[in-house]
Structures are given as structure tokens and as C-alpha cells.
Amino acid sequence: MSAILFFIAAIGVIAGAIGVVTLSNPFYAVLSLVGHLLSLAVLFLLLRAEFVAAAQVVVYAGAVMVLYVFVVAYVGDEQQSLRSTLARRSRSRGADGRRPTGVLFAGALLVELLIALLGSGLKAVEGSGAPYAPGSRTFGTPAYIGNLLLTRFLLVFEVTSLLLLIAAVGGVVLARRRGGLDESVDIDYAPLAIPRPLGTGTMAEAVEGPSLAYAHAGVAEAGSPTESEHDGSGGGW
Amino acid sequence: MTLSVVGYYEPWWIQIIKAIVIFAVALGILPLVIVYERKLIGRFQNRYGPNRVGPFGLLQPLAEIIKFATKEAFRPSTSVGVLFRLAPVISILTAVAAFALVPFGDVQHIFGTPVGLYGVDVSIGPLYLFAFGAVAFYGIMLGGWSSGSKYSFLGAMRGAAQLISYEVSQGLALVGVIFTAGTLSLTGIVHAQEGMWYVVPQFFGFLVFLIAGFAETNRAPFDLVEADAELVGGYFTEYGGTGWIAYMFAEYLNVLVVSGIVTTVFLGGWLLPFGIHPPGWVDPFVVLAKMFLIVTFFIWVRSTLPRLRYDQLMSFGWKILLPLATLNALVTAVLVVVTH
Numbered sequence A: 001m002s003a004i005l006f007f008i009a010a011i012g013v014i015a016g017a018i019g020v021v022t023l024s025n026p027f028y029a030v031l032s033l034v035g036h037l038l039s040l041a042v043l044f045l046l047l048r049a050e051f052v053a054a055a056q057v058v059v060y061a062g063a064v065m066v067l068y069v070f071v072v073a074y075v076g077d078e079q080q081s082l083r084s085t086l087a088r089r090s091r092s093r094g095a096d097g098r099r100p101t102g103v104l105f106a107g108a109l110l111v112e113l114l115i116a117l118l119g120s121g122l123k124a125v126e127g128s129g130a131p132y133a134p135g136s137r138t139f140g141t142p143a144y145i146g147n148l149l150l151t152r153f154l155l156v157f158e159v160t161s162l163l164l165l166i167a168a169v170g171g172v173v174l175a176r177r178r179g180g181l182d183e184s185v186d187i188d189y190a191p192l193a194i195p196r197p198l199g200t201g202t203m204a205e206a207v208e209g210p211s212l213a214y215a216h217a218g219v220a221e222a223g224s225p226t227e228s229e230h231d232g233s234g235g236g237w
Numbered sequence B: 001m002t003l004s005v006v007g008y009y010e011p012w013w014i015q016i017i018k019a020i021v022i023f024a025v026a027l028g029i030l031p032l033v034i035v036y037e038r039k040l041i042g043r044f045q046n047r048y049g050p051n052r053v054g055p056f057g058l059l060q061p062l063a064e065i066i067k068f069a070t071k072e073a074f075r076p077s078t079s080v081g082v083l084f085r086l087a088p089v090i091s092i093l094t095a096v097a098a099f100a101l102v103p104f105g106d107v108q109h110i111f112g113t114p115v116g117l118y119g120v121d122v123s124i125g126p127l128y129l130f131a132f133g134a135v136a137f138y139g140i141m142l143g144g145w146s147s148g149s150k151y152s153f154l155g156a157m158r159g160a161a162q163l164i165s166y167e168v169s170q171g172l173a174l175v176g177v178i179f180t181a182g183t184l185s186l187t188g189i190v191h192a193q194e195g196m197w198y199v200v201p202q203f204f205g206f207l208v209f210l211i212a213g214f215a216e217t218n219r220a221p222f223d224l225v226e227a228d229a230e231l232v233g234g235y236f237t238e239y240g241g242t243g244w245i246a247y248m249f250a251e252y253l254n255v256l257v258v259s260g261i262v263t264t265v266f267l268g269g270w271l272l273p274f275g276i277h278p279p280g281w282v283d284p285f286v287v288l289a290k291m292f293l294i295v296t297f298f299i300w301v302r303s304t305l306p307r308l309r310y311d312q313l314m315s316f317g318w319k320i321l322l323p324l325a326t327l328n329a330l331v332t333a334v335l336v337v338v339t340h
Helices: A002-022 A026-046 A050-075 A082-093 A098-119 A142-150 A154-175 A203-208 A210-217 A227-233 B012-044 B060-069 B081-099 B126-146 B150-181 B186-192 B203-216 B241-266 B280-304 B310-339
Strands: B107-110 B113-116
Touching (some): A002 A026, A026 B126, A142 A154, B012 B081, B012 B113, B012 B241, B012 B280, B060 B241, B081 B241, B107 B280, B126 B150, B126 B241, B150 B186, B150 B203, B150 B241, B150 B310, B186 B241, B203 B241, B203 B280, B241 B280
């Protein structure tokens, strides 16, 4: 039974990975990556790593891929497939060394993985894995992993969380609006050039609260009437 | 009596029977919930609700299911065929799979075989729920995207953003309970509530989880995903017949799952107050009664509160609910460390 499941999941993993790099439509490529991650979760389950499998689905298939799907669904277009975009870029900018660099990195990754794999002497192939022992503190359970994270791998764990914190702060800094849009490309979408009353759902209100939005809108100072909406366009959605 | 006793050791045929029973129970309760909601909302709005088909209108959902099932299966010419058909299936499968987590009772001996009255009692507990919640997102997203319609797409985008935003608070709301109970297994959490139901010590967690549950199931007042005044029907605008009914069932099933989890985690599951210990076969009915109360609350809220604006939804989720849930988890952690 587990052998059958393993082969189904393994085929899913490999097919998903191949799909990511070969499908020309970015949306399908992302979906293929989702399939890959879900199959990977099944492989984790077969290794008795329940917590890792669930975390894989929640974090990667759930949170990370959701953002990918978002972006691709908004921006992606069948006419603008990834391949044609890449081809156009490589034509316009010429060979700028990205391809050899990519090959170099892929080769480095391959060597690393091979070292890790062969370094273990392929002993895992002979073994039968962790025993199938029920209980709340056996291999693969959250308690077991939590113990390991807070004792043996404490330093790595803390460093990783610090790294994630830096990434989050960096994301906020990068996404923060700087300077605003160029006036020439700004299109006034408001049907009437009257200031929008407060409490009618401008994004500026949502982001900054009513009083600040009011100050921003500059209604009192007779500023640009629809400025609050322009501000809002950078606030979020 | 958690998974160390049964867990992995249930024979395979019991697991198959359980899978069938869960599917049958879930899809059998749904029409009842739907007719209950329609009648109750009718009463809230000073009208009768459905009362023509069968006694007291009880056969109304049956008639509707027959109607939907016999409708012509069509799809827009702009839609993507395979994904368009696959998306509702994802939605309903993940909902049923999540329903398997709800424990309806402890381990019982049925004809001499120990059977846990739940689908699965996994060691990862609520994470299982969130894993399937994460996959359920693709049911909504793919349905909206593959419809090839702007309304569907906007509805799907809203739904996705809403699901991500409130999933965080929902997860954090459970953290306090997990700290207190010291286990992730849902049956273990129920057993830990022998003295006092967690709705008392974890009241803020309860509130946050319930509110986030409204958002996660796209119910009023958070039903912006299907805001009919602006988006026609949201992500399932282009669906008719069986696809539509699959989405509808998935939504109501998610309501049942949330009420089941609230019952299990905060309302003591199958436990009764005042130390009453009925025989084992009563347990599922206790759980069902508690779930019924929460479903009633869901319907009550739906007919009482107006729909939020989108920016209100987002700022409420991120600025009020999330800090509250975090604070709850933090305070609980400190208290657990101090008292132990």
C-alpha cells in the first residue's frame, strides 16, 4: 500500500517539477508547482513526518503559493507567455550572461545535493525508516519536532527566525510607497471632481484611519479634490 | 484513550466504513441545515420561509437538489474547461476531509471492536484542518479564475485575500487552547476539558476563532466574496447546476466544520456539564446538539448584521483580531508557564 502511494506521489512530484519549468503559461506553471508541493507532502507523510507534511501544505501550498497565484492571475496573460517574454528579453538585451550563470548555479546545487545524498552512503535505501509507533512523543509528531527545535537545533532555529524577521522588515520597506506616482501617468478616475465624503470607504481611511485620511485628503486646505483616492491606490489592494 | 490506543490500529475495513459514514452524515445533515436556515431566516424576516414541499416544507432541499442535478451543464465560452469542472470538486472534497477531524465521541466498543467516533485523530490536530483549508483556497481561486468572467475573478480574489487574512487569527486563537491542554489531538483537548470547558478560560480565543470562522466560511457579515449587490454571485457566478450546488454544499459543510471545531475545542465536545456521564452512544448527539446551537448562531448573525465594507474587513482582521489573538496566546503562554 505504501509502495503504491509512494510511486503515485513520486510521479506527482517529478511531473509537477517538470511542469513548472516547461509549461509556457505562468498560471499553469504555478498550479504545477502546487501539485508538486502537495505530492511532496504525501512523501513526508509516508516518512511518518506528519507535522512536516502539514506544515508543508499550510506554509508552501497555502501561504506562499497563494501569493504566486495572486500575482500570476492578476498579471499573467495567455498571450504574454513566459517563454515569449523571455525570448523577447534575450533578443533585446542580448546575451548578458544570465544563462551561463543559471547553469552554473544549477550545477552547484546538483553537486551539493549529490554530496549530501552520496555522503549518507545511501544507507536509507536499506533501512525501513522510522518505526510506525503511535504515541504523542514519537518520531515526526509536533512534540518531538518541538523538542528538537528547542534543544539540538536551537541556534539554527533562532537564526532562521531572525532571517525571516529581516525578510519581513525588508518586504515592508520595499513595499512602502516612495514619492508617489508620476503626475503625467496619473489618471483621474473620479466621475465628478468633488471631494469624497469621509466614511465612504476610501482605502486611505482603511490604512490610516479617518482623521489621518482627512488630513491627507487636504479637504480643509482645498487641495486636489480626489487626492485621497490617489493616496489609497498605494495603500494595498 | 487517544490515538495511542486506537489511532493507527483500527482495522482497514473500519476506516473504510468510517469514511463512508462521514460522507453520508455530512451530506445528509446539509439539506437539513439548509432548510433550517431558510426557515429560520424567514422567521427573522417575518415570513414563513419554504412551506410548500412536503410537511412543513421539509422536502424543499430535496426538490432543489433534483432541480439542480437535472439542469443543463453549461459553461462560458471563455472558461477553462478542466479547471472549471475541477474547482467545485476541490472545494467539496476538502470540506468533507476537514469534517473528518470533528470527534463525535470517544472510543466505543462496537461489536467488540474499538472504534473512535471520529474520522481521524491525528497528532497534528488543528494543523490538519488548516492544511485542508489551504487546499480549499484553490477551489475558490480556480473556480473564479477559470470561469473567464470579471465578476468571478474579483470574487475569487476577495475570497483568497479574506481566507489568508483570517486564517492567521484563527490559527493563533487555537494556540492558547493548545498551550492549556498540552496536546494537539482533538480528543485529547476534549479530555482536558473535563473540569472546565475552555470557553471560560479561553474566552478571547473563543471569540476570535468564532469571528474568524465567519470569515473563513464566507458567511455574513463577511460574505464579501459573494456580495450579490456588486459581484452578482462572486466566484461561482458562472456556475449552475451541480457545480453551483457543490460550492453551496462546501460552504455549508465548512460552517458545520467550524461549529464542530468550536464545539470540540471550546465547548467541551461530547462532555456534559455538572458531571453527568451518559452512556457512550449519547456522545454524538451531545456534539450534534452543541453544533446545532452554533449553526443557529451563524444564521442569527446572518440575518442581523449588515455586510462589512472591504476595507473594514481587512482592517478589522489585521488590526483588531490578529493583535487580540496574539495577545491571547502570549498571556496564556505566560500563565501556563507560571502556574506549572
